[in-house]
Amino acid sequence: MKQFVLFQMWEPSRKSFIAVHEFYVTQANKRLLAQFKDIETEARKAAEHWLEDNNHRFDPDRHDPGSFYEQAHDIEIEFYQLLSGMHNTTRLSVVAGMYHEWDKQFRDWMITEVNHWHHGNHTEAKIWSVDFGKIAELFKSLGWNIQSKSYFRKLDACRLVINIYKHGKGKSLEELKKKYPEYLRNPYGTFGDDFFELDFLDHTHLSITDAHVEEFSSAITGFWEDVPKTILKSQDFIVPNWLESAILKDLNSRTISK
Known part of the structure; x- marks a missing residue:
């Protein structure tokens, strides 16, 4: 019996997805993140400039030199602190752009492949809006278990980080606390064994490093490398409810329009 192809990753497309992603990351590092490579020196120079600008105010008969140096400090x-905060915000912005571009490209690829065997506005809209977890379950039922892969945890953490960056407090913050607390900066030091300090942390403590950016980037590359060349429809495949409902709406729309 001839097997039906549901999804196919054309190798030039795979290479293109990876190349576009790596270009984004390289340029983001070069044009944005590299600007923060030596903020300690910049902070020290800011203090020196302050001393120079306020040197005329110093009166040795009236002022204590120590107080001026204390103000400079x-x-x-x-x-x-301001530059460090800006650095963190820039990292988050870079990661947000990186993640959203990957998400859009993946869903767009899905729609292109689905259009080979079904075309409809309802199905296309659903693929754009459905939660990624449901998409992962769809591919798991077809033999590609995304959630079992090493890159998935980083993609999942990246999703939560971006949601918190965009929306602040909410379900994503609570989920991040439970699953990936390493992306929350603890002002009291390292987390204890019982993680009781997490209760006091909120979206303002969200913090990522350059290493985290690289890990998220590698996860996206790993994902594209792992997409199976061909995904076939198995005999026991059951169309998930969200996809079946969208397909039926498309079919009903065609019937009504006739």
């Missing part, structure tokens, strides 16, 4: 600390 405060300027250095504040400047460093």
Whole structure:
């Protein structure tokens, strides 16, 4: 019996997806993240500039030199903290763009493949809107278990990080606390064994490093490399409810329009 092809990854397409992703990451590092490579020195220079700009105000008969240097030190600390916060925000923005581009390309690829055997506005809209977890379950039933792969945890963590970055408090924050607390900066030091400190952390403590950015990037590359060349319809395949419902709506729309 001839097996029916549901999805197919054309190798030039795979290479293109990876190349576009790697270009984005390379340029983001070069044009954005590299600007923060030495914020300690920049903070120190900010303090030095403050001293130079305020040197005319210093009167040795009236002022304590130590107080001026103390103010300069405060300027250095504040400047460093502001740049550090901007660095974190820039990382999050880069990761958000990276993740959303991957998500859009993957769903667009799915729609292109589905259109070979079914075309309909309801199905296309559903693929764009359905939760990624349901998409993963669809492919698992077809033999590609995304959730069992090493890259999945990073993609899952990245999804939560981006949701928190965009929306603040919510379900994603609570899920991140339980599954990936390493992406929350603990102002009190390292987390204890019972993780009681997590109760006091919120979206303002979301923090990622350059290493995290690289890990998320590698996960996306790993995903594209892992997409099976051909995904066939098995005899025991059951169409998930969300996809079946969308397909039926398309078929009903065609019947009504006739």
